[in-house]
Amino acid sequence: MPHNAFYAQSGGVTAVINASAAGVIAEAKAHPDTIGTLYAGRDGIIGALTEELIDITAESESDLAALLHTPSGAFGSCRYKLKSIEEHRTQYERLIEVFRAHDIRYFFYNGGGDSQDTAHKVSQLSEKMGFPITCIGVPKTMDNDLPITDCCPGFGSVAKYTAVSILEASFDVASMQRTSTKVFVMEVMGRHAGWVAASAGLARDERGMGPDIILFPEVPLDESRFLEQVDRVVAERGFCMIVVSEGAKDAAGEFLSSSGSTDAFGHAQLGGVAPVIVNKIKQHAGYKCHWAVCDYLQRAARHIASKTDVDQAYELGRAAVRYAVNGDNAVMPVVVRESDLPYRWHIDKAPLSEVANVEKCLPTDFISDDGFHITDKARRYLSPLIEGEAYPPYQNGLPAYRTLKKSVIPKKCAEFYDL
Amino acid sequence: MPHNAFYAQSGGVTAVINASAAGVIAEAKAHPDTIGTLYAGRDGIIGALTEELIDITAESESDLAALLHTPSGAFGSCRYKLKSIEEHRTQYERLIEVFRAHDIRYFFYNGGGDSQDTAHKVSQLSEKMGFPITCIGVPKTMDNDLPITDCCPGFGSVAKYTAVSILEASFDVASMQRTSTKVFVMEVMGRHAGWVAASAGLARDERGMGPDIILFPEVPLDESRFLEQVDRVVAERGFCMIVVSEGAKDAAGEFLSSSGSTDAFGHAQLGGVAPVIVNKIKQHAGYKCHWAVCDYLQRAARHIASKTDVDQAYELGRAAVRYAVNGDNAVMPVVVRESDLPYRWHIDKAPLSEVANVEKCLPTDFISDDGFHITDKARRYLSPLIEGEAYPPYQNGLPAYRTLKKSVIPKKCAEFYDL
CATH class of the missing domain: 3.40.50.460 (Phosphofructokinase domain)
Incomplete structure (x- = not known):
């Protein structure tokens, strides 16, 4: 019996976070026995708290296809950090209330360190509250500061x-x-x-x-x-x-x-x-x-996105759904580098507990001795990440980026004002 | 009997001024009976005053081909305005001295309004001094403020x-x-x-x-x-x-x-x-x-140049040489718009006397009544100018822009310090 899924974009948007959305959508569609309807949060996690669930199936095929080449967060993102469960338990309970009302048992959270922390907390609480939610992170941050993964989409x-x-x-x-x-x-x-x-x-x-x-x-x-x-x-x-x-x-x-x-x-x-x-x-x-x-x-x-970046963003979105379908929980797919030149990589998973709130710093040996430039080691790491061009289609001289309808489904829960 | 030619880039550089250089070089090569060696000024007109003449033929074919997709002024440009002949006659005389020493009878000046004014003055003085120099302007300015031409390359x-x-x-x-x-x-x-x-x-x-x-x-x-x-x-x-x-x-x-x-x-x-x-x-x-x-x-x-712009820059460079070869003098090739949609254009010529120091303003009816946006008329004018993409080739994730050797030929004149 399939259950529904919820996808949300979080934090500062990037040129390729919508490519991750495209990956999640494509892969969710490939598992109709496990995943029923895929909803997206309007403006990220706020959409879950306010029960503004975007019906992704109501979007046209061509608009959804355009996600692969459209920058920004197509469903809306937010800078909104849930506090600790101790400080703000009602917010977590609300999430689970909304998820329960819409039979949402899969939660895909596309964001940086703070968001992975939130996904981790939701997974912990859902266990305690007896409503099972599979929580999977999808990495995203132009800051490149998530741990474990070779790099971060964006x-x-x-x-x-x-x-x-x-x-x-x-x-x-x-x-x-x-x-x-x-x-x-x-x-x-x-x-x-x-x-x-x-x-x-x-x-x-x-x-x-x-x-x-x-x-x-x-x-x-x-x-x-x-x-x-x-x-x-x-x-x-x-x-x-x-x-x-x-x-x-x-x-x-x-x-x-x-x-x-x-x-x-x-x-x-x-x-x-x-x-x-x-x-x-x-x-x-x-x-x-x-x-x-x-x-x-x-x-x-x-318009000048890295093809490597677009490919990884898309594949990480797909992998997140695959992990969920395979029964994993509280994990985030990560990029594992196999070699620098040629750049080879594959996707593995990392526990959210090891990802949440850990900031990956620029290694000291990436900065030259005089402090004014990068080292060859930095170059070997960085160079593959900008490899390849992934131009969007153009119309009238401008990129054919698209906006979505973002229509929300009828609400089933009471209003929630405690944002 | 062919005579030599001199090409210089002037003022603020653009993404496509080198495409005009490519046009000048290609067309000059096509007329060996008229044009002998084509020199370029190192850092624009300063290169003529200091007799720093770059031997374009010493550059490799592939480097010259890369001019079509390399931004900036490959031979160096300068912000250097010659004063009026009355104020600074020695500078104009010096130009003619250097041109005479190197049998330069064709002067292609690639720049905006100030530069077209200089080209115009050189043509006037060369007549007076009895050393015939064919002076042809090549339009260039991202400011788009040259008169007569539909638009300006860059x-x-x-x-x-x-x-x-x-x-x-x-x-x-x-x-x-x-x-x-x-x-x-x-x-x-x-x-x-x-x-x-x-x-x-x-x-x-x-x-x-x-x-x-x-x-x-x-x-x-x-x-x-x-x-x-x-x-x-x-x-x-x-x-x-x-x-x-x-x-x-x-x-x-x-x-x-x-x-x-x-x-x-x-x-x-x-x-x-x-x-x-x-x-x-x-x-x-x-x-x-x-x-x-x-x-x-x-x-x-x-990396995000307009194909229309690149095409026009190249063709205007070629046209400048064609006008020179055909016996025109003191003119600048201009773009004539035939229709907006589809955008059709051809090249004509305008006298430098009508181009020099005339600033084309943004028409009043291009600005909406509230002063905060553009009108449909502006849109019809502007839209074709950004049409088409003309991506440079890439290597290791970066545009394959090239630098030139810029080696100068031996000097024949005395030093000139009066810059």
């Missing part, structure tokens, strides 16, 4: 966007440096870990283009040493390309730029460190500087 | 990058708006004319995504009306997407953001209006905001 595409962008900018600045801009600073995402900043390093290959200096959150800025390095590079080659992580810190460990506000998870909302760096350089040496801040453009850039 | 690709980027960001913000960012501001280039900002409007199509509000340099910011509009949009759809031109001005006509420094042409160097707009919105309504500044990324983004 990261490879941001990495490709970042490396391509700084490569292109370096060609631009190189051709103008004699009479124009000498220093270019590009700000990328990465609060605590320099994964995205590191990916920019790939653009420095045998061509000698790309970034000269990368400022990682892991390396407190030694201002005078940094400014000396800028001077040296400008003297040597006429210009200097810099990539700075939004989470770059000063010697005292403070963010170089912080807007002072925090997001729903309590993390500081950052942005605008590029102009801070530019001002330091201008005051020091008076070079003409330009700067860019990529912000959401980098994580939404499906 | 603009279509920036327009495509801009429309794609704000489209993608709108999908991102739409999926997160319930619990996260409500307002996103993307800053694009455009000092005095809102061509690039207008191109963002293409992303607002029948899907209803893309920008809700566009701030043009042509429309002084009425702050309270703007903030009301933001409130209205957020109330209606939950979030608001804004594109702002770097040249946006306040009611008094002052740039909303100016770094205070100026470039070699005496234009104010701008940047950073996005955070200014965000601060106004935050202070007014406290919405969570994010912002991006595209800066050079937009004009260097060959």
